[in-house]
Amino acid sequence: MDQDKRKLTEKELKRKDDFEKLNSEMQQKGYKMINRIIDIRQANVLGPLSVLPFLAVIFWVYDYVNGFDLEVLSLGFVVAAFVLILCLTIGHEIIHGITWGIFAKNHFRSIDFGFIWSSFSPYCTCSEPLRKWQYLLGVAMPTLVLGGGVAVAAVIANQLLLFFLAEIMILSGGGDFLILLKILLYRTEKKESMYCDHPYECGFVVFEK
Numbered sequence: 105m106d107q108d109k110r111k112l113t114e115k116e117l118k119r120k121d122d123f124e125k126l127n128s129e130m131q132q133k134g135y136k137m138i139n140r141i142i143d144i145r146q147a148n149v150l151g152p153l154s155v156l157p158f159l160a161v162i163f164w165v166y167d168y169v170n171g172f173d174l175e176v177l178s179l180g181f182v183v184a185a186f187v188l189i190l191c192l193t194i195g196h197e198i199i200h201g202i203t204w205g206i207f208a209k210n211h212f213r214s215i216d217f218g219f220i221w222s223s224f225s226p227y228c229t230c231s232e233p234l235r236k237w238q239y240l241l242g243v244a245m246p247t248l249v250l251g252g253g254v255a256v257a258a259v260i261a262n263q264l265l266l267f268f269l270a271e272i273m274i275l276s277g278g279g280d281f282l283i284l285l286k287i288l289l290y291r292t293e294k295k296e297s298m299y300c301d302h303p304y305e306c307g308f309v310v311f312e313k
Contacts, residue, residue, distance in 0.1 A: 112304055115218055119303035122231060126300075130233070134313040135298070140286055141307035142279075151278025154285070158274050162255045162267070170262040181265060188269055193276065196246040197228040204230040204242040233298035233311055236287065240299075243284050247277030283308060 112120065127137055166172075197217060205212040214232035219225070230242065251274035258266035287299065287308070294312035302309050 115216070116304040119216065119229070119231060123303040123309075126231070126233070130298075130311045135296075135311040136294075136313060138292075138310040138312065139302065139305075139307070140290060140310060141302060141305050142282055142286065144306050147279050147282055147306055151282050152275055153278075154281050155274050155278045158251075159271055162270060162274070166255075166259050166267050169259050173264065176264050185265060185268055188265075189272055192250050192269060192273055194226055196250055196273065196276065197226045199246040199249055200228040200242055201230075203245045204228075204232075204234065204238070207234050207238040207242070208232040229301040229303075231300065231303070233300040236297060236299055238299075239308070240284065240287055243280050243287070247274060247280055251277055279306070 130137065201212065201215040201217060205215045208214040208230060210232060214230055216229050216231065218227050218229075220227060230239075234242070251270055254266055254273060255270035257263070258270050290310065292310070292312055297310055297312040300309055300311075
C-alpha cells in the first residue's frame, strides 16, 4: 500500500496500524491479501455515469405514472430538499455502518465514522473482514433503501420532492456501485475469501486462501 500519495489523517494512520496487525493475523492463518483500489478521480467521473441508466428508468416511471407538476417548485421546496439531502447523506453512511455492524463479530466496535473535509463528505468504514455477501449487502444497502425505496415511495405518493431525493441518493451512490461492480467482477479460484474496507483508500481488500 502506497501511503506517499497524500498525508494520512490521525484516524487513517490508526486504521493503517490496525490493518497491518489484521493482515499479519490473516497471513498466519494462510490468507493472502489482494488490494482492490479505485482511483478517486476516476470514481468521481465513472460513479455518476454508471448509475445514469437507473436514474433514467426512475425518471421514466415517475413521468409515466404521475407526470411532472413543476408548479410545486418554490423556495420552500429548495430549502426542504437541501436540508433533507444533508440528512440523507449522513443516513447513507449510518446504513452502511448498521448493515456491516450486524454481521461483524465485534459488531459496531468494528465500524468507524468520519468526515473528509477536503471533499466535505462523511464516510463509514468497516475494519473487520466479512463474507462476500455480507460486505456486498453493506455496500449496496444505502442506495437500495434511500434510492430505490424512496423512488418507489415517490411514485406511489406522487411526491416530486421524494423523486428528486431518490435521484440524488442514487447519484451519490455511484461510488458504491463501482465498488459493487468491482467485487462482482473479481474472480478467484481460492476456496475461501473475506472482504473488508481498505483502511485509507477508496476500495476494499480481499483475504483469500
